[in-house]
Each structure stands twice: as structure tokens, then as C-alpha cells.
Amino acid sequence: MDLVGGRIEDVDLSGLDAIVEEAEDEGDDHSEGVDDEETKVDLNEMDPSLPVSHIETPKISGQDLKLMMLAFMEQLPWLINRDLIDKAALDFVTNLNTRNNRKKLCQMMLEQYRNRLDLLPFYGRLVATLEPVMPDLALELSHALLQQFRAAVQNKKKQRVDWKIRCARFISELVCV
Incomplete structure (x- = not known):
């Protein structure tokens, strides 16, 4: 970051x-x-009426934003403590806060690294940290998780048990936070 x-x-x-x-x-x-x-x-x-020189932030192009989002998403599974997740949330809010990036983040948390249950508490913390600023991310993620849970319950065929466990644990992490 x-x-x-x-x-x-x-x-x-x-x-x-x-x-x-x-x-x-x-x-x-x-x-x-x-x-x-x-x-x-x-x-x-010093005279307080004197104007303070404003620092102009350079404009970030769409390509730079896309590269920053890819780097953020690649780095997210390796952020495995509270401080790193909080810094990542701050970075996401300040630099990457667009509707498309929020959707990509939601999809990444739902679909990638399904076998890593240790990430779920940190993803829950990230969502809880971002929720006051961008409530649509939390809503989209919770709706998708509930949809996955209902599909797993209604589906009588044998589905992978670890996916069901992951879905239930992710929902519980979001409820606990």
C-alpha cells in the first residue's frame, strides 16, 4: 500500500x-x-489570516486506479492482523472508493480463498470498518451471503461441506462485528 x-x-x-x-x-x-x-x-x-499553501493532489487516471485496486486485492489475503486491516480500510476509503471497486471487493471476499477460514474475521472487521462510509458494500455482501446460505439449505444434493461452513462462519462474523 x-x-x-x-x-x-x-x-x-x-x-x-x-x-x-x-x-x-x-x-x-x-x-x-x-x-x-x-x-x-x-x-x-504568524498571521493566521495568511493563506496556507494548499497541496494539490495529482489526478489519478483510470489505469492507475485499476492497478492500485489489483494490488490491494492481491495484498488483502495477507493482512492478518487488526492494524493491517485498519490501514487497508483507510487506504480503500481514501484511494479506491468507487462503486466498481466496492463490487470487486465484495466479489473477491465471497469467491476467492474459499478454503481460508482464518480470513473471515479480518474480512468481517474490514466490512465493519467500511460500513459507516459505504453501507452499500455491507448490504451487498450480506445479501449475497444470505442468498448463498439459502441456496445451500434448499439444495438437497451433496454440496461441498466446507462451502456451507464458510458461508455460515462468514455470516456469523458479520453478525458479531
Whole structure:
């Protein structure tokens, strides 16, 4: 996950030249290691009416967004603690929050890694974290899980038992969270 949206070249460094020149001019008269009261900038003296320079975030193209979503989905099964899941939720909300990406995430949680029951509590935490921001993800996932559960109960043929167990456990994880 790339937490920094831009490159180092995009950082606004205007105005830093004057500060460096003042520090060099006054630094010649004093020895190193001694703090000079005049060279420090007091944040309380700054005029609050001055506009703060806004950092413009670069526009992300559709191709970049698609690559970011693929990387997110590849990384999701390996996020196996609360902190990593919380960071992933924050990353998804800030960078990947589109309707198509929410549908892809829902499909991925339902269909991929069916044999990994250890992921279900973390998927439940991810959905619970994202639910206040995007309730449609939680609704879509819960409807799909209930549909799978009803199909498994109504189907009298022998279906894979592990799929039934996974469906029941996933529903229970979403209820517990």
C-alpha cells in the first residue's frame, strides 16, 4: 500500500530558500550547538489570516486506479492482523472508493480463498470498518451471503461441506462485528 499519494518532486519548497539564507547569515557569528532566540520562528507570531499553501493532489487516471485496486486485492489475503486491516480500510476509503471497486471487493471476499477460514474475521472487521462510509458494500455482501446460505439449505444434493461452513462462519462474523 502506497500511503503517500505523490512523489518527492511534487512537494512545494518555495519560501524555504529565505529561511536557509537567514540561518546561514546569522549562523556565522555564533558557535554551533547554541540555540539563538532570534533565528527561531515563533508560530504564535504568524498571521493566521495568511493563506496556507494548499497541496494539490495529482489526478489519478483510470489505469492507475485499476492497478492500485489489483494490488490491494492481491495484498488483502495477507493482512492478518487488526492494524493491517485498519490501514487497508483507510487506504480503500481514501484511494479506491468507487462503486466498481466496492463490487470487486465484495466479489473477491465471497469467491476467492474459499478454503481460508482464518480470513473471515479480518474480512468481517474490514466490512465493519467500511460500513459507516459505504453501507452499500455491507448490504451487498450480506445479501449475497444470505442468498448463498439459502441456496445451500434448499439444495438437497451433496454440496461441498466446507462451502456451507464458510458461508455460515462468514455470516456469523458479520453478525458479531
